[in-house]
Amino acid sequence: MKDTGHSAADRRGQIGRKVRDLAAILPLLGVVFFASPLISAITGGDEGELPNAVFYIFVVWAVLIALAFILSRLLRSDAGPE
Amino acid sequence: MTLSFNLLVSICLAYVAALFLIAWAAERRASRGRLGILRSPVVYTLSISVYCTAWTYYGAVGSAARSGLEFVTIYLGPTMVFVSWWWFLRKLVRVGRAQRVTSIADLISSRFGKSATLAVIVTLLAVAGTTPYIALQLQSLTLSFSVFAADGAADPGITALWVAIGLALFTIIFGTRNIDANERHHGVVTAIAVEAIVKLVALIAVGIFVVWGVASGPGDIAARIDPELLHGQDVFSGRWVTLIFLSAAAVICLPRMFQVIVVENSDERHLATASWAFPLYLFLMSLFVLPIAIIGLSELPAGSNPDLFVLTIPLARNQETLATLAFLGGFSAATSMVIVASLALATMVSNHIVMPVWLRMSKDQTPASDDVKTLLIRSRRISIVGVLSLGYLYYQVTGGTGALASIGLIAFLGVAQVLPALLGGLFWRGATRRGALAGLSIGFALWLYTSFLPSFEGGFLLTASVLENGLFGVEALRPRALFGLTIEDPLVHSLVWSLGANALVFVIISLASFPRPIERLQAMQFIDRSASGGARMGGISRVTTSEELLVLAQRVLGRDQGIRVFNEIAAEQGRSSGLPEPTDSFIEKLEREFAGSVGAATAHAMMNQIASGAAISVQDLIAVADETAQIMEYSARLESQSKELAETAAELRAANQKLTELSDQKDAFLSQVSHELRTPMTSIRSFAEILRDSEKVETAQRARFLSIIHDESQRLTRLLDDILDLSFLENGQIMLNLEEVRLAHVIDRALAATETLQTESNVTVIRDREVELIPVETDFDRLTQVFINLISNAIRHGCGEGGEIVIQTTQAGDAVHVDVSDRGPGVPADKIDLIFEKFARLSAKATAGSAGLGLPISRQIMLNLGGALDYLQRPAGSTFRVTTPVSRADTAVQSAA
Numbered sequence: 017m018k019d020t021g022h023s024a025a026d027r028r029g030q031i032g033r034k035v036r037d038l039a040a041i042l043p044l045l046g047v048v049f050f051a052s053p054l055i056s057a058i059t060g061g062d063e064g065e066l067p068n069a070v071f072y073i074f075v076v077w078a079v080l081i082a083l084a085f086i087l088s089r090l091l092r093s094d095a096g097p098e
Numbered sequence: 099m100t101l102s103f104n105l106l107v108s109i110c111l112a113y114v115a116a117l118f119l120i121a122w123a124a125e126r127r128a129s130r131g132r133l134g135i136l137r138s139p140v141v142y143t144l145s146i147s148v149y150c151t152a153w154t155y156y157g158a159v160g161s162a163a164r165s166g167l168e169f170v171t172i173y174l175g176p177t178m179v180f181v182s183w184w185w186f187l188r189k190l191v192r193v194g195r196a197q198r199v200t201s202i203a204d205l206i207s208s209r210f211g212k213s214a215t216l217a218v219i220v221t222l223l224a225v226a227g228t229t230p231y232i233a234l235q236l237q238s239l240t241l242s243f244s245v246f247a248a249d250g251a252a253d254p255g256i257t258a259l260w261v262a263i264g265l266a267l268f269t270i271i272f273g274t275r276n277i278d279a280n281e282r283h284h285g286v287v288t289a290i291a292v293e294a295i296v297k298l299v300a301l302i303a304v305g306i307f308v309v310w311g312v313a314s315g316p317g318d319i320a321a322r323i324d325p326e327l328l329h330g331q332d333v334f335s336g337r338w339v340t341l342i343f344l345s346a347a348a349v350i351c352l353p354r355m356f357q358v359i360v361v362e363n364s365d366e367r368h369l370a371t372a373s374w375a376f377p378l379y380l381f382l383m384s385l386f387v388l389p390i391a392i393i394g395l396s397e398l399p400a401g402s403n404p405d406l407f408v409l410t411i412p413l414a415r416n417q418e419t420l421a422t423l424a425f426l427g428g429f430s431a432a433t434s435m436v437i438v439a440s441l442a443l444a445t446m447v448s449n450h451i452v453m454p455v456w457l458r459m460s461k462d463q464t465p466a467s468d469d470v471k472t473l474l475i476r477s478r479r480i481s482i483v484g485v486l487s488l489g490y491l492y493y494q495v496t497g498g499t500g501a502l503a504s505i506g507l508i509a510f511l512g513v514a515q516v517l518p519a520l521l522g523g524l525f526w527r528g529a530t531r532r533g534a535l536a537g538l539s540i541g542f543a544l545w546l547y548t549s550f551l552p553s554f555e556g557g558f559l560l561t562a563s564v565l566e567n568g569l570f571g572v573e574a575l576r577p578r579a580l581f582g583l584t585i586e587d588p589l590v591h592s593l594v595w596s597l598g599a600n601a602l603v604f605v606i607i608s609l610a611s612f613p614r615p616i617e618r619l620q621a622m623q624f625i626d627r628s629a630s631g632g633a634r635m636g637g638i639s640r641v642t643t644s645e646e647l648l649v650l651a652q653r654v655l656g657r658d659q660g661i662r663v664f665n666e667i668a669a670e671q672g673r674s675s676g677l678p679e680p681t682d683s684f685i686e687k688l689e690r691e692f693a694g695s696v697g698a699a700t701a702h703a704m705m706n707q708i709a710s711g712a713a714i715s716v717q718d719l720i721a722v723a724d725e726t727a728q729i730m731e732y733s734a735r736l737e738s739q740s741k742e743l744a745e746t747a748a749e750l751r752a753a754n755q756k757l758t759e760l761s762d763q764k765d766a767f768l769s770q771v772s773h774e775l776r777t778p779m780t781s782i783r784s785f786a787e788i789l790r791d792s793e794k795v796e797t798a799q800r801a802r803f804l805s806i807i808h809d810e811s812q813r814l815t816r817l818l819d820d821i822l823d824l825s826f827l828e829n830g831q832i833m834l835n836l837e838e839v840r841l842a843h844v845i846d847r848a849l850a851a852t853e854t855l856q857t858e859s860n861v862t863v864i865r866d867r868e869v870e871l872i873p874v875e876t877d878f879d880r881l882t883q884v885f886i887n888l889i890s891n892a893i894r895h896g897c898g899e900g901g902e903i904v905i906q907t908t909q910a911g912d913a914v915h916v917d918v919s920d921r922g923p924g925v926p927a928d929k930i931d932l933i934f935e936k937f938a939r940l941s942a943k944a945t946a947g948s949a950g951l952g953l954p955i956s957r958q959i960m961l962n963l964g965g966a967l968d969y970l971q972r973p974a975g976s977t978f979r980v981t982t983p984v985s986r987a988d989t990a991v992q993s994a995a
Contacts, residue, residue, distance in 0.1 A: 036184065043182035050174050051342045056334040067320050069167055069333050070388060077177065077381055084181045084374035091184060091370060 139371035175345030227512030232489030300427025305386020537604025848885035896920025
């Protein structure tokens with residue numbers, strides 16, 4: 017890929033914006049995966065067995081925490097008092 | 099059971115003593131300014147885990163045993179709130195810190211125009227929601243004690259009482275030691291952080307023991323799942339979503355959560371760590387809940403209380419140390435909750451109920467020597483005791499009945515009523531105080547009616563028959579099926595009614611009402627973070643003096659701190675000594691300091707009381723508007739002044755340029771003069787030298803030399819006369835001998851004077867003497883001088899041999915024009931401006947016998963005589979026009995004729 021002429025600072029600014037957008041989307045992901053009918057579709061609804069549901073919830077939860085961890089590292093520099 | 103009850107009590111006391119020590123050490127460190135670890139994000143995150151109370155510690159296992167995965171919802175809600183820290187919690191914390199908010203009631207009241215009524219409602223709501231919760235903790239503590247005292251060695255009531263007293267003591271000691279302006283309690287927070295570690299370690303230890311000690315790994319656990327649990331109903335349901343939502347709301351609205359997340363926050367950046375660390379804490383807390391429940395169900399005899407599996411499984415396996423650790427974990431969970439909750443509630447009660455009442459009672463009294471700080475601390479201590487007493491009372495009344503979880507969720511729903519006002523306040527500019535008041539009141543009432551009172555199962559206010567048949571027997575008013583809305587789950591039913599009506603009414607009333615000025619001001623400060631420096635309405639508190647403010651500050655903050663704050667502000671204002679100026683920013687800062695102690699509404703009321711102005715009234719706004727208008731007018735004036743200044747500067751520049759030019763002219767004049775003087779002087783000197791040095795000069799030659807010297811001397815004299823003349827004329831110092839003369843006589847005389855020249859050059863003068871008989875008012879000699887000059891010029895430059903000069907006279911109104919023309923080459927167009935300049939000679943030929951001062955002198959003479967001398971541009975030759983005023987007597991005669 018050829019550099020399109022954007023300065024490094026400009027690129028950093030764009031990446032920062034993307035990170036902030038992702039931070040806003042993250043709780044939405046939580047809602048979609050935890051508080052929507054999606055959860056019964058994946059865990060099998062009434063026929064589903066408990067271990068499946070437990071596995072699903074804890075895995076999604078762990079992913080969410082990991083993402084939050086990464087985001088907090090990326091956002092920390094922005095989070096200072098303005 | 100070999101573990102004796104007394105030993106357990108001793109362990110508890112030792113643990114509490116350790117907590118005291120830790121809190122005390124933290125306070126000491128903080129007071130010495132060595133905050134270090136006390137302000138680390140880890141401590142902050144751990145203190146947030148006060149969310150996990152005994153209810154989640156013991157109750158989660160119970161809930162898991164009864165309804166499977168449902169317990170997870172209580173942790174998922176907060177997880178989602180914390181991962182949304184970037185746009186939500188950060189704003190909440192930032193606003194809270196900027197406004198020096200002391201509690202959630204303070205935040206709501208502050209946002210909606212520092213409304214005291216709102217603060218009271220939220221406080222009451224918080225008390226109503228927290229009291230059962232405290233009772234819950236007392237209950238789980240006594241329950242866990244009773245597990246160890248199987249022989250009934252301890253009366254649960256007595257245990258609860260002792261626990262309540264101990265907790266009150268701890269809270270009073272570390273929660274009200276000082277009324278800090280920013281309301282942070284390092285001792286309490288540190289102790290809670292330690293307790294957070296204890297409960298996490300305890301639960302994980304029990305979990306590990308259960309999975310690998312009792313069972314043989316996760317596979318075994320999965321195999322032991324109760325068939326009823328294994329094929330439970332669908333995970334996703336209305337209740338599932340409701341619980342996630344409620345727990346998310348609770349994690350920000352619960353007074354104790356607000357206290358640790360917002361009030362105790364010392365650095366906004368700590369949220370970044372908490373955003374993942376707190377969900378991780380919750381994750382770990384819930385990891386072993388299901389295994390413990392599953393093993394408890396399969397191992398322990400049927401009918402065992404699943405809420406106590408955490409304790410009873412290790413005890414059943416004779417793991418006393420583990421059981422003790424588990425007990426301490428539960429103890430930590432319960433005590434930390436009670437401490438923080440009673441601290442937060444006491445702050446609210448004393449700031450929003452006790453202080454306003456006191457203020458109203460002492461409204462017109464002069465400040466007593468007893469300061470507000472003492473009163474504040476006393477009222478907080480009493481509030482703490484009051485809150486704990488209420489909790490204890492509740493525990494005694496309900497008699498420890500009912501499942502733990504249901505009371506906890508009812509409390510969640512109660513405090514969640516604050517959510518619409520909180521969210522609206524933070525993100526919606528149009529939210530008004532009336533809207534918040536109406537929404538909160540409706541939500542509060544519906545919650546009481548559909549959730550809180552029915553939880554007593556007919557034991558308090560609402561009887562069993564009302565629960566069954568509705569209020570006054572009206573079917574539509576059944577608390578669990580309001581207006582015929584039958585939702586199986588009473589919690590979901592209550593949530594739909596109370597929170598739904600709350601939010602709806604809040605929005606509708608907000609849309610229908612208009613915010614007061616102070617609300618709009620606060621809305622601006624809450625919603626635009628950038629504006630949180632805060633512009634206060636100007637002109638409102640000007641009447642306040644610094645002395646009055648100091649007295650008030652000492653009463654509120656205490657003597658030393660009051661003086662310290664004043665000194666800081668004075669230093670900021672650049673004063674080395676004395677009191678600061680009561681500027682608006684100073685007053686606002688002071689109000690915020692007060693808000694840290696007594697809450698925004700009370701602080702505002704106090705400042706207004708002393709500033710002898712009520713709330714911001716229309717008059718204040720008009721005053722502000724006036725001030726703005728004045729400033730605008732002033733700036734407009736400044737603008738015009740600066741424009742004037744610019745013009746003056748331009749004029750000055752022009753004048754300066756003119757002066758420079760004049761100075762240049764003067765220099766040129768001087769050099770011309772000296773040059774003109776040098777020429778005759780040189781010839782005089784050389785001829786005089788010749789006569790002196792050579793004796794053999796012939797008589798004829800001698801005579802010629804002498805005549806040259808004589809001529810040159812004369813020319814010199816004439817030149818000097820001219821220069822003097824000109825300078826007199828230019829300064830207007832010339833004496834004029836004005837009289838009525840006939841123009842013809844003047845011209846006759848001039849022609850006579852130049853006769854020699856005329857005959858020499860053979861020049862003819864053409865004139866009409868009849869016309870020239872006009873009488874003019876002038877100086878005869880001077881006017882003659884002008885004509886002589888003009889005629890001799892015409893002869894010298896204009897005619898040549900045998901030329902003619904035309905003198906033409908015309909009368910134009912009050913003036914007479916005399917044009918003197920020749921047939922010469924004329925003046926080139928580009929030199930016309932120069933001919934009236936001193937020493938200006940147009941060609942080298944013209945030099946002879948003239949210093950070039952004739953025309954300038956003539957023009958000056960004419961100006962002095964009230965006339966003019968101009969050069970008229972004609973196709974051929976040159977024409978000079980003399981304009982001179984007609985004699986007044988003559989004009990009179992003419993007009994009479």
